[in-house]
Amino acid sequence: MQGEKIIGNLKKLYDIQELDLRISKFEKQLSQIRVLISDESEIDLAKGNRDRLISILDDLSARRRSMERNVSELNERLGSIEKKLYSGAITNPKAMEAAEEEKVFIISQISEAEDSLLEIMVEAEEIEISKTEAVEELSSLEESRPEEIRKLRLQEEQFDVDIHQVRSERDKLVPDIPTMVMSKYESIIQRKGGHAISKVEGGMCQGCRVTLPTLELQKVHNSDDTVQCNNCGRILYLV
Numbered sequence: 001m002q003g004e005k006i007i008g009n010l011k012k013l014y015d016i017q018e019l020d021l022r023i024s025k026f027e028k029q030l031s032q033i034r035v036l037i038s039d040e041s042e043i044d045l046a047k048g049n050r051d052r053l054i055s056i057l058d059d060l061s062a063r064r065r066s067m068e069r070n071v072s073e074l075n076e077r078l079g080s081i082e083k084k085l086y087s088g089a090i091t092n093p094k095a096m097e098a099a100e101e102e103k104v105f106i107i108s109q110i111s112e113a114e115d116s117l118l119e120i121m122v123e124a125e126e127i128e129i130s131k132t133e134a135v136e137e138l139s140s141l142e143e144s145r146p147e148e149i150r151k152l153r154l155q156e157e158q159f160d161v162d163i164h165q166v167r168s169e170r171d172k173l174v175p176d177i178p179t180m181v182m183s184k185y186e187s188i189i190q191r192k193g194g195h196a197i198s199k200v201e202g203g204m205c206q207g208c209r210v211t212l213p214t215l216e217l218q219k220v221h222n223s224d225d226t227v228q229c230n231n232c233g234r235i236l237y238l239v
């Protein structure tokens with residue numbers, strides 16, 4: 001009688017284990033979903049990219065303004081030298097020569113400054129395009145995020161429901177298992193993780209795939225109590 005009872009209980013204990021495995025699988029998926037819900041890294045990255053480009057553009061436009069001032073100052077200087085040269089104000093040939101040299105020098109400086117200005121403008125144009133793309137990318141991420149979160153929340157809710165349902169199935173089975181057996185099961189789970197009871201099939205413990213010695217197999221057949229695998233320590237369940 002006692003033996004029959006244990007055998008029936010072991011079937012239920014095995015079912016409890018199946019349910020526990022399902023619960024832990026669901027819980028793992030649930031925690032992955034929660035990570036996705038709180039993960040704003042993609043948006044943060046896009047924001048960082050946009051801000052970086054904006055600050056490059058700010059820097060370029062400061063350089064552009066300074067270069068424009070430089071060009072206009074040089075043009076003013078050129079204007080005043082030309083005025084002096086062509087107004088007949090300089091009569092000394094040496095002074096005339098010096099003024100001519102300065103004029104040539106300023107013209108070359110203007111040309112250099114204008115080249116730099118052009119480079120800055122070309123670079124700014126390219127960065128402006130990248131910034132526009134970055135802004136678009138960010139806004140598309142921000143737009144799609146609420147819908148993404150809504151879907152994830154639905155999945156989260158569904159997993160909560162599923163876990164609750166499996167748990168209540170499990171809770172119905174637990175009272176049929178002797179407390180001693182249940183606590184043995186829990187402690188093996190803690191040590192082994194996941195599987196505490198294993199089927200015996202073809203004379204083999206399916207938990208560790210080791211063939212059971214005849215004596216142990218007989219014990220599983222005849223014992224009124226639970227028998228644990230000598231090799232892996234799991235509770236043996238003869239199908």
Ligand SMILES: [Zn+2]
Nearest residue numbers: 205208229232
């Ligand atoms: Zn084993």
